[in-house]
Each structure stands twice: as C-alpha cells, then as structure tokens.
Amino acid sequence: MSFKDNLTEIVDRIEGSAAAAILGIDGLLIERYLKDMDPSLDLELIAIEFTNLLRRSMRTASDTELGDLREMVIATDRLTFLLRPITTEYFLLLALNPGGNVGRARFELRKTQLALEPEFAI
Amino acid sequence: MSFKDNLTEIVDRIEGSAAAAILGIDGLLIERYLKDMDPSLDLELIAIEFTNLLRRSMRTASDTELGDLREMVIATDRLTFLLRPITTEYFLLLALNPGGNVGRARFELRKTQLALEPEFAI
Numbered sequence: 001m002s003f004k005d006n007l008t009e010i011v012d013r014i015e016g017s018a019a020a021a022i023l024g025i026d027g028l029l030i031e032r033y034l035k036d037m038d039p040s041l042d043l044e045l046i047a048i049e050f051t052n053l054l055r056r057s058m059r060t061a062s063d064t065e066l067g068d069l070r071e072m073v074i075a076t077d078r079l080t081f082l083l084r085p086i087t088t089e090y091f092l093l094l095a096l097n098p099g100g101n102v103g104r105a106r107f108e109l110r111k112t113q114l115a116l117e118p119e120f121a122i
Numbered sequence: 123m124s125f126k127d128n129l130t131e132i133v134d135r136i137e138g139s140a141a142a143a144i145l146g147i148d149g150l151l152i153e154r155y156l157k158d159m160d161p162s163l164d165l166e167l168i169a170i171e172f173t174n175l176l177r178r179s180m181r182t183a184s185d186t187e188l189g190d191l192r193e194m195v196i197a198t199d200r201l202t203f204l205l206r207p208i209t210t211e212y213f214l215l216l217a218l219n220p221g222g223n224v225g226r227a228r229f230e231l232r233k234t235q236l237a238l239e240p241e242f243a244i
Contacts, residue, residue, distance in 0.1 A: 068199050073194065077190050
C-alpha cells in the first residue's frame, strides 16, 4: 500500500474529511490527498504553519515534564485539524470540514499512525 | 454560581479529570480547581506554556485565513489538555488523566464556555 493509499483510505472513511497529508517535522510535504477542501485555502501554507505549532507543542510537552506529544486537535471556524506524530521526524495531518466527526477522525488517525510507524522508523 | 463552582462542576462531571482553570490570554490565572493531578507536575508552569501555545495558534488561524480558533486539544503521555477560548481575552483549560473521556470533555467544555461567555464579555 502506497502512502497515497493510506491517505485516501483515511479521508474516505471519515465523513466530512477535507484533506490528509504526511509531513516531515521540518515542514516537508511527503504525500497528500485533497478531497473536499475549500480552494481558497492554501494547504501548503497551512501545513507549514501547523508544523511550526506541532514542533513548539512537542517542545512544550517535554519542557513541562509531560512526556511525548501524542496528538493535537485545533478547531477553527473553517477547518478542524488533527495532527499526530508517526515518529519523532514525521507526522500525519488531517483536515475536517465543519460538522466532521472528530471522534472518528481521532480513532482512524491512530490506526493509520500504527500502520505507518514501521515504514518511517528508519 | 462562582467561577470555582463552574470549574468544580465540569471536573466532577468528566471521568478522569485532573484539573480545570480559567486563564487570561496574558497567562494570568483567574481561577482553578485541582482534583486528581499528579503533584509532581507544575500547573502554573503548564498554564503559562499552554497560554503561549494558544496565543500562537490563534495567530496561526488568523494568518492562514481560517477564522477564529474554537478549541485545542493537546494529548501528551501524562495528561491531555483541552483549551477553549471564552472570549478573545479569556479561556478555559481542562486537564485529563490518561483514559479520560476526551469526547465528553469537549462537550462539557463547550457548555461551560457558553455559560461563562456573558460574564467575561465586558
């Protein structure tokens, strides 16, 4: 199964999904799949900005003795984002349109992370 | 109902709750209620660090044309945090121990935000 297949599968399984991506912690886009995302939004810019937020959150978790960061959910007016580290170097990003099922998305993202982890653990 | 009552109510309603707080976006602690939080963790430090993250996320949402930030969930090894702005100046923070019900916590936090909003809209 290719990375694109993983992303397509997760997006198709979750009602209200807009897009999914695999990113490097340096902001590099490894793979992405857009399904139903408002074309006025810039996924590349969003991915870079949210990579910065994720990096900062990982640092905050470790600075405050909370251990590793497992997951982040950021809900805004227009989209809700779920971010989940695959390893310390790569992470999954999922964007949901308003009304999308956040609970289901968290569950599916965890499953996909577990499936991808061995492939990124180099 | 005092702010302390609001926090006590929300913490007591959600299984696995560790603590709840009302904070200013400047990091000022308005009120807090600790129920079952690992005493080795420093809630004051955590609150300051997560206020920084929230501020940065609000800015990211607006910089990327996503509108207002509605909610943040940050899951770490030791605690999961839910942050929800009450107004642009104040927000709610809820900490859950591992195994706590994130879905229920999101629901209760939204209710509490709606109840508190009129009191903070000055």
